[in-house]
Amino acid sequence: MNQNLWPTQSWNGSVTAEEFAAQQNSSCSKGSCTCNTCNTCNPCPNPCPGQTTPMICCCQPMPTPPCPTPQPVEEGCCCKQSFRAALQLLCNSQLATLLDFNQAAFVTDTYVAGATINTTPAGTTPSDNLNTMSGSFRRFSPCNCDLLEISALVNTPPETSTGVTATQVPLCQLTAVALQTATAPASGDITSDQATANNFQTIQKILSQCLTPCGCCACSCACSDDECCCAAGLLSTLSQSNLSRKVTIVAGPLVLQGVTLLGTVGNVLVLSNSANNRIYFVCVNQIQFLA
Secondary structure, eight states: OOOTTSOSSOOOSOOOHHHHHHHHHOOOTTOOOOSSOOSSSSBOSSOOTTOOSOOBOOSSOOOOOSSOOOOOOOOTTOOHHHHHHHHHGGGSHHHHHHEEEEEEEEEOSSOEESOOBOOSOOSSSSEESBOOOOBEEEEEOTTOTTEEEEEEEEEETTTEEEEEEEEEEEGGGOSEEEEEEOOOOOBTTBOHHHHHHHHHHHHHHHHHHTSBOOOSOOOOOOOOSSOOOOHHHHHHHHHTTOTTOEEEEEETTEEEEEEEEEEEETTEEEEEETTTTEEEEEEGGGEEEEO
16 A cells, blocks of 8 residues: 555545645745644644644634535536545545555546456446556645646556556546555454455545535526536535435446445545445546436
8 A cells, every 4th residue: 555655644524625725825924833822724834742633723722623514616617626625535544544545546538547447337236337446546746736646557448558657647637536445454253355344334434524415405507608517416416316325427437336425525526335345536527427
């Protein structure tokens, strides 16, 4: 697992796309943090001796909810800011030990990096059409949060290799990211498969606590003169009259059938597949079909 490249601080809550972007450009320019006092509202750059969790500098000491509810994101047809915020959830130290960042796939509307496409329709649900995932998800590119650093062989669906191993992918080109739960060792009467499934349940629980539940009605049909993005209508359709939270979607080359909608971060859906212990982040604006 490639965990050492992710930030070591623990993120116990979700952030909106705007909050994440602001954090990347913020600094303690108005003063520095001390053990008990501070005068900015940014993460403390130098934690106090013995401190195990990040200090949030505010004018008054104030506990931070573990998973603040993300606010709606208005960012047009590009899911860049939402992907930033959604993928930042993976910095949670517990999630970092449960996911295998060397078993990932990166989907655009034309290519799939880190996996090939299975052309045989799945006979059961939940399911996806990704074969074994072998891409590595490393980190956000230093000083450039528009890019993810990866290592993944790029394929033209379904199985034609381009011969190119991608090292970076622009967030605005992403349709989806898929991640595999790390294989857990057997322990006593618990088999490896059972332990891995238990870890997957923990992943779902952590993510569900940090996501917008996607239960509100977004009925506006307004479009600008320049573009018409379908995030609001799709989010409403996926959440209304869907008590099971099971969804089937087609987004570029990716097909997800009967997967569970855990929630949203801005315009990005977070979904899970208990059949193969996978987590998906999908840009709502890239969804082409619902079933």
